[in-house]
Amino acid sequence: MELDLGKPMGIKEKITYRFFWTLAWIVAKTFFRFSTVNKDRLPKDTPYILSPVHRSYIDSPLGGLITKQRVRFLGKESLWNNRLGGWFVGALGCFPVQRGTADRAALRACQQVLERGEPLVMFPEGTRRSGPKVKDENMFSGPAFVAARAGVPLIPLGIAGTDKAMPHGARFFRPAKVFMVVGQPVLPPEFEGRVPRQAVDDLTEQLRQSLQEAYDQAQTLLAEKS
Secondary structure, three states, X not given: OOOOOOOOOOHHHHHHHHHHHHHHHHHHHHHHOOEEEOHHHOOOOOOOEEEEOOOOOOHHHHHHHHOOOOOEEEEEHHHHOOHHHHHXXXXXXXXXXXXXXXXXXXXXXXXXXXXXXXOEEOOOOOOOOOOOOOOHHHOOOHHHHHHHHHOOOEEEEEEEOHHHHOOOOOOOOOOOXXXXXXXXXXXXXXXXXXXXXXXXXXXXXXXXXXXXXXXXHHHXXXXXXO
């Protein structure tokens, strides 16, 4: 089944996205005093997969603030049950995936987003984790597979402080300093035809190492400023 990625951004969507991006930036600067390091590592003219560590629910909106360009996220189809609500989250970059849809369909949708030239956020740890280490057993191969298929770089993003700003079980965020460090891009090799499983595993490990380096640097900066 073909997933609905929505139409390219129209003028209303662009205005909506820029307004709420600016609002989120102001709120984040006020409450989290966030700083971004190595922002120049983000590709400027090509799509990419942004791969942040995941320690808090606010990692997603904060990660989207490192660039003014719209970034895309996977969202539950139920968000589109309300027409206005669906338009709103779609304008902010989410696109729907049906509950129960096969993983292959979701990965195909991710590849289509990249083919349209838009950055995509994929959390390589899948769900929220805890602790200072990016563990091998927590890594999912989806981001590496999509990057290899689409021929786009993986951009690690270390985020430190969000676990204090909104820890597990918290219903609201609290003021806390946050550092975001853009890691060294991980470039997939070129493939003709099917992507070998071993190549995906190797690329996932490269991403894990680069993500750990970025996360270590973010944690160090946070400790120095605390």
